[in-house]
Amino acid sequence: MSKQNRHSKPIDQLTGIQVSDEFQRFDQRDEIYCRSEWDEEIQSDQATAFFEGYFMPAARTRRSDGFSQRDYALRNASWHVTNVLRDLRRQKDGRKEGFFDHFTAHEEGWSEPYAFESAEEATANIRRVAKLAGADLIGICAYDERWMYNTLFCDNSKDSKPLDLPEGLDNVILIGEAMDIALTGTVPSALSGSATGLGYSFDAVTLLTLAQYIRNLGYRAYATMNDTALTIPLALQAGLGEVGRHSLLITPEYGPRLRLGKIFTDVPLLHDKPRSYGIKQFCDVCERCASACPPKAIPFAKPSEKTYNRSNIIGINKWTTDAEKCFSFWANQNTDCSICIRVCPYNRDFSRWYHRLWFKLASSPLRRFALWLDDRLMDRRRQNSRAWWNG
Numbered sequence: 241m242s243k244q245n246r247h248s249k250p251i252d253q254l255t256g257i258q259v260s261d262e263f264q265r266f267d268q269r270d271e272i273y274c275r276s277e278w279d280e281e282i283q284s285d286q287a288t289a290f291f292e293g294y295f296m297p298a299a300r301t302r303r304s305d306g307f308s309q310r311d312y313a314l315r316n317a318s319w320h321v322t323n324v325l326r327d328l329r330r331q332k333d334g335r336k337e338g339f340f341d342h343f344t345a346h347e348e349g350w351s352e353p354y355a356f357e358s359a360e361e362a363t364a365n366i367r368r369v370a371k372l373a374g375a376d377l378i379g380i381c382a383y384d385e386r387w388m389y390n391t392l393f394c395d396n397s398k399d400s401k402p403l404d405l406p407e408g409l410d411n412v413i414l415i416g417e418a419m420d421i422a423l424t425g426t427v428p429s430a431l432s433g434s435a436t437g438l439g440y441s442f443d444a445v446t447l448l449t450l451a452q453y454i455r456n457l458g459y460r461a462y463a464t465m466n467d468t469a470l471t472i473p474l475a476l477q478a479g480l481g482e483v484g485r486h487s488l489l490i491t492p493e494y495g496p497r498l499r500l501g502k503i504f505t506d507v508p509l510l511h512d513k514p515r516s517y518g519i520k521q522f523c524d525v526c527e528r529c530a531s532a533c534p535p536k537a538i539p540f541a542k543p544s545e546k547t548y549n550r551s552n553i554i555g556i557n558k559w560t561t562d563a564e565k566c567f568s569f570w571a572n573q574n575t576d577c578s579i580c581i582r583v584c585p586y587n588r589d590f591s592r593w594y595h596r597l598w599f600k601l602a603s604s605p606l607r608r609f610a611l612w613l614d615d616r617l618m619d620r621r622r623q624n625s626r627a628w629w630n631g
């Protein structure tokens with residue numbers, strides 16, 4: 241596994257994100273959910289209730305729209321598959337797979353690598369199986385040491401532990417699962433959290449299936465979700481999209497409504513290239529997410545290396561959200577929030593031709609006109625959860 245100097249060059253001119261000499265690899269224990277397990281600055285009664293509420297006996301149901309028993313029932317069920325996988329080795333080994341650790345729920349594969357005639361053939365084959373297994377988006381890039389967590393977080397000791405991937409996994413397969421657009425329209429609500437939970441649950445099924453397929457071909461494959469490495473820089477390198485002001489990946493196919501996973505593998509694959517979609521330039525003239533964010537966690541300023549707390553990555557020139565403010569808002573409202581996704585002009589159904597046309601307009605010098613059109617034609621207000629239930 242090639243080690244890169246930590247004083248790295250920019251990822252790529254097209255991504256618009258630069259890595260400076262100050263860059264440091266990120267310790268997973270500083271990620272905001274890990275911090276909620278050990279850092280008193282993050283811990284609170286609301287944060288405890290927030291996490292406990294993902295299990296029905298502790299759900300804080302209330303009369304307000306989107307927070308009823310059935311809203312929590314669906315939201316919590318949407319996470320069930322990931323929770324089952326997370327707990328497989330939790331008690332015995334302190335692993336929270338898919339959250340803090342890579343998945344290990346695999347059977348033994350083939351002993352010899354399948355002889356693909358070329359990397360082109362292998363890439364086409366893996367893409368085909370990924371789609372079959374449920375991937376909405378797939379991209380491939382090279383392993384990049386910079387985005388691997390410097391250390392992992394151990395659920396048992398509440399402290400750091402070494403990264404546990406073997407060497408020689410030179411390729412990374414990025415998998416994207418779309419979040420339901422109608423559920424996202426009901427943010428903020430417990431119901432809307434179902435879009436996130438289902439995104440991850442579908443992701444887990446796709447990742448495990450594809451990784452097992454690669455193992456059955458006789459290669460190594462390690463499936464990961466939010467664990468092991470920073471996903472967004474890899475997704476940028478795989479050309480899936482660009483990062484918006486809200487720090488989320490924006491793609492031409494699903495806008496910001498996407499949950500990502502990745503597979504580290506040694507099957508020989510061709511790499512995709514980073515691409516510019518004009519999204520950064522659009523965000524320069526659009527501040528809607530920053531205005532709509534209740535705790536003001538999203539910057540109005542230009543991309544910079546500014547960090548707010550230890551949950552931010554040091555040494556990258558980009559838009560950075562204040563994870564502490566964001567998490568505190570989630571805890572206070574007792575469910576996750578995606579207001580920045582709901583209001584984003586790229587949150588559209590791009591299966592429709594007129595939204596694809598809008599994307600082209602937004603990517604052009606007429607981006608201010610595209611923003612004006614979004615203001616006039618799209619209803620970005622919160623949708624009523626009862627109306628969603630009534631179809």
Ligand code: SF4
Nearest residue numbers: 533537566577579580
């Ligand atoms: S998820 Fe909600 S609180 Fe967090 S940055 Fe987005 S709008 Fe703000």
Ligand code: SF4
Nearest residue numbers: 484485523526529584
């Ligand atoms: S709401 Fe506007 S500024 Fe924010 S990410 Fe979306 S396009 Fe960019």
